[in-house]
Amino acid sequence: MGLTAALATAGRSLELATTGIQVAGHNISNANTPGYIREELLIAANLPYPQGSLIFGTGAIAIGIRQQIDTFLESRVHTANAEFHSADTLRTIYKQLEGAIGELGTADVSSGLNRFLGAIHDLIAEPESDALRQTVVAQAEQFAGDVTALRQRVDDLRTGLSGQVQSTVAEANRLIEQISELNKQITRLEAAGLLASDAGTLRTQRYTALNRLSEIVPVKFVENPDGSVNVFAGSDYLILGERAQRLVTSAETDRGIVVHSVTLSETGSDLSRQGGELFGLIEGRDTVLGGFVDSLDALAAGVIREFNRIHSSGEGPKRQESVTGTYRALDSAAALNESGLPFAVEHGGFQIKLVNASTGLAETHAISIDLDGIGTDTSLNDLRAALDGIANLTASITADGRLSLSAAAGFELAFANDTSGVLAAVGINTFFTGTNAGTIAVNPLVRQDHRLFAAGQGGGPADNRNAVLLAQFTENATAALGNVSIDSYYESLITRVAQESASQTAIASGRQGFRDSLLYQRDQYSGVNLDEEALKMLDFQRAYQASARMISLIDELYQTLLNI
Numbered sequence: 001m002g003l004t005a006a007l008a009t010a011g012r013s014l015e016l017a018t019t020g021i022q023v024a025g026h027n028i029s030n031a032n033t034p035g036y037i038r039e040e041l042l043i044a045a046n047l048p049y050p051q052g053s054l055i056f057g058t059g060a061i062a063i064g065i066r067q068q069i070d071t072f073l074e075s076r077v078h079t080a081n082a083e084f085h086s087a088d089t090l091r092t093i094y095k096q097l098e099g100a101i102g103e104l105g106t107a108d109v110s111s112g113l114n115r116f117l118g119a120i121h122d123l124i125a126e127p128e129s130d131a132l133r134q135t136v137v138a139q140a141e142q143f144a145g146d147v148t149a150l151r152q153r154v155d156d157l158r159t160g161l162s163g164q165v166q167s168t169v170a171e172a173n174r175l176i177e178q179i180s181e182l183n184k185q186i187t188r189l190e191a192a193g194l195l196a197s198d199a200g201t202l203r204t205q206r207y208t209a210l211n212r213l214s215e216i217v218p219v220k221f222v223e224n225p226d227g228s229v230n231v232f233a234g235s236d237y238l239i240l241g242e243r244a245q246r247l248v249t250s251a252e253t254d255r256g257i258v259v260h261s262v263t264l265s266e267t268g269s270d271l272s273r274q275g276g277e278l279f280g281l282i283e284g285r286d287t288v289l290g291g292f293v294d295s296l297d298a299l300a301a302g303v304i305r306e307f308n309r310i311h312s313s314g315e316g317p318k319r320q321e322s323v324t325g326t327y328r329a330l331d332s333a334a335a336l337n338e339s340g341l342p343f344a345v346e347h348g349g350f351q352i353k354l355v356n357a358s359t360g361l362a363e364t365h366a367i368s369i370d371l372d373g374i375g376t377d378t379s380l381n382d383l384r385a386a387l388d389g390i391a392n393l394t395a396s397i398t399a400d401g402r403l404s405l406s407a408a409a410g411f412e413l414a415f416a417n418d419t420s421g422v423l424a425a426v427g428i429n430t431f432f433t434g435t436n437a438g439t440i441a442v443n444p445l446v447r448q449d450h451r452l453f454a455a456g457q458g459g460g461p462a463d464n465r466n467a468v469l470l471a472q473f474t475e476n477a478t479a480a481l482g483n484v485s486i487d488s489y490y491e492s493l494i495t496r497v498a499q500e501s502a503s504q505t506a507i508a509s510g511r512q513g514f515r516d517s518l519l520y521q522r523d524q525y526s527g528v529n530l531d532e533e534a535l536k537m538l539d540f541q542r543a544y545q546a547s548a549r550m551i552s553l554i555d556e557l558y559q560t561l562l563n564i
Helices: 003-029 071-101 109-125 130-191 200-216 276-311 380-388 422-426 444-448 465-471 486-526 530-563
Strands: 039-045 049-051 054-056 060-067 220-223 229-233 236-240 247-254 257-264 322-324 348-356 362-369 393-397 403-407 411-416
Touching: 003 039, 003 060, 003 530, 060 200, 071 130, 071 200, 071 220, 071 276, 071 486, 109 130, 109 465, 109 486, 130 200, 130 229, 130 236, 130 247, 130 257, 130 276, 130 444, 200 229, 200 276, 257 276, 276 422, 276 465, 276 486, 348 422, 362 380, 380 393, 380 403, 403 411
Parallel strands: none
Antiparallel strands: 039 060, 049 054, 220 229, 229 236, 247 257, 322 403, 348 362, 348 411, 393 403
């Protein structure tokens, strides 16, 4: 090998060592950069050249800089990301629900119900006490307020989650746009043939964006020969070549609040149930919190109906001269159990009393409710007609479908022995109003005059027979709650939330452990080891020094030849 060839070889070696030092220094400087992927200089033997019968080597050459990444492991990390973030989001939502319920506090629903029942028990002991009646009404209002406050807290959580869905969708769209733009930049840069190298920094940014996108929705990516990637969510593409789909939200009303569902802009596929953080938000909003709202509404409806059924058959110290039902029928000509009343009406009947206010004498009339399915069943119109046929009583139906009763002058109204539940269904002589956890309240008539609280059954001021039944209403099996008592239903509801929360915490913990193990493997393969990079830098420095020494030696030889 001549001096010129040796000088060229040493020069290439010098350049190679310089490049190696730069790559190692770049790795070291980014050792703590989140998502950074270690780069490695690829070195190969340069092409030899023949001289006579001899073939001379020409040293080493850099053929490129490549990121050290296992794409299969990266795909597994993305899958684990989606699974963990969906589970962790649900875990957080369960914790928020437990906090909203506040069962260990003093403002929880069960405490309010117990105080309400306790006030009734106190009244049973002293049925003539005006102050205790006021306490019953006050505790009922507090209990109803506790229920509506809980419903509002859960609704607020659901509204907040719907807002998070929108912000998460916006973030996902930004990531899709970023990946699409990085695809273009990487393709242009790598097509330039710069040592056939990866566009390391751009690829790191793209992997970081893909990693975050995989936390939001489950994605898979496929790298194309030109360096771009196609990204898929299930069977739908998010990025395919130069085409990209956006996530779009659509608003609808669910259980009284505005919620948002998520679809793809071109294929229209529903992304709400595929997994990831987006799935966790929507599942938590609609199934976890929405399911709790359904159960709470059922509980409130059970309380309203069962308490009103008993209360409507009782009497308080004061009777009414006229009353209008608090519930409306959608079709007054249909059978009562098909008329749109909020609570069920059964085959049976009730008694209505017209009490002479001056003498105290009562005329009792039995009203039958025929709902046996044979012949013509009783409608609200039929009930009105039957009541209107009683002397000294006028019955009518308001324009919005409410039953209204009015006694003649000098008479008062009282009710008893309702076996059909029709009085509670139409809202006559009832204690609670509303139909669910968001609308439960104490009847305004009772709030205004607590003497209308029906603690007795017509036996005078000391009569507490109806109060005894009211104090036990939570222990009665209720068909609307699956033939379990209100106490059992609420206990089961709270226990279920606690158990599901604990289960979700365990699931999230397990998925986090699995994802962390994959991340550890990725760090071992793609992460920067400072000791290893320092050794590489020392090796390249020694190679640089050797190449520089060789160039210096060749220069001395040239000088010697020139001086001969």
